[in-house]
Amino acid sequence: MTAPVLNPGKLLQLSGAYWQTFTLHAAVKLDLFTTIDQGAATATAVASGLGLEPRAAAMLLNALCAMDLLRKENNTYINTPMAATFLSKRSPRYIGFMIMHHHHLVESWSRLDESVRTGKAVEELRPASNEAQRESFLMGMFNIAMATAPSLVLTIDISRRKHLLDLGGGPGTYAIHFCKHNPGLRATIFDQHATRPFAEKTIARFNLDDTIEFKGGNFLEDPIPGSYDVVWLSHILHGDAPEDCDRIVQKAASALEPGGTLIIHDFILDNTRDRPLFPALFSLNMLVRTEGGQSYSEAEIMTLMTNAGIEKIKRTPYKGPMDSGIIMGIKPIHI
Structure with a gap:
């Protein structure tokens, strides 16, 4: 029986998993999902509404799309059902406070x-x-x-x-x-x-x-x-x-x-x-x-x-x- 070929992909994915974590934390901290839940929005509109730099806001929004938390249609962004249910303050099932609690633990975990x-x-x-x-x-x-x-x-x-x-x-x-x-x-x-x-x-x-x-x-x-x-x-x-x-x-x-x-x-x-x-x-x-x-x-x-x-x-x-x-x-x- 041939032994499986080892590669570092899983380890590197695990090591960099915090990139997605901090992307989520930033979006919750900025209350981005609540803003989008009020209606489909362009990157420019989201940036204007939240006081963000437009280019950086677009990069964050696109990353959230790649994470399946947002959906992009004709250059507008819409919450996925998961984001609308758990990440918008308009939802009674909002869990953003727990996500921010996790964010407050980051420094301790880094040590x-x-x-x-x-x-x-x-x-x-x-x-x-x-x-x-x-x-x-x-x-x-x-x-x-x-x-x-x-x-x-x-x-x-x-x-x-x-x-x-x-x-x-x-x-x-x-x-x-x-x-x-x-x-x-x-x-x-x-x-x-x-x-x-x-x-x-x-x-x-x-x-x-x-x-x-x-x-x-x-x-x-x-x-x-x-x-x-x-x-x-x-x-x-x-x-x-x-x-x-x-x-x-x-x-x-x-x-x-x-x-x-x-x-x-x-x-x-x-x-x-x-x-x-x-x-x-x-x-x-x-x-x-x-x-x-x-x-x-x-x-x-x-x-x-x-x-x-x-x-x-x-x-x-x-x-x-x-x-x-x-x-x-x-x-x-x-x-």
Whole structure:
């Protein structure tokens, strides 16, 4: 059998993939897709409307056509369905804030080698430390959660539960959809004080002011007020070191009433830790940005839950975008 001929094409394509990334980032940052969504436009019209240099604008527009994000007809540019759906602010499914969050991570990722040498973050910038970054992060989380929450909540039966704690819930997108899907359920969001205005605005948008409340605090340092029969932790554990994750899960379990359900949603690695791709890459994202954060394997999350006294632990069949998964268990009733 003849061995395949090796060539560097795939490696060079991988190495230069950031060219497309930065082309997308520039277009979102300039709000180009929203401008075009208001009607087919020539390069001159787009440049004039956005204050761009005409020749450079045309080069960007043509590259976006080559990336299948725009379509060019008779020297006018039109959003493709993908761009119109996800990249125009006129669309309720806009994800531009998450793309800008990715853009804000670029400098840290460019120094990944430093983090690998030292094992430490090169630039630990929490979203709350910068207004633009905080907006991109919170709105990005909201956009992504809005896309997944409606279908995700259908996979979890908490119809008999009365009070849900959305721990580190940000704007409370999942709490909102759990309450919408389970009449009679009320919820409490516990997150940083700086998140309150955004969370309360989001809750009001869904007319759930009487159903969902926000309580401010640091779930690592502050006591968790109240008692709940279901606790939801979505994309929380990956931001912290194993010892802090142990504290978080212990505190979540302590806030549960006997017989209550603990549900953890995160990017979950296989137990070999070398698959799937996104959780493996996300571990590196946590390496460059946090002191100790990482993706965790199914076995590691289950061990955290077992150590907190949770029983009947199982992984559900749910598989979300970017290989997120759900592990849940019950706090036992001791007679």
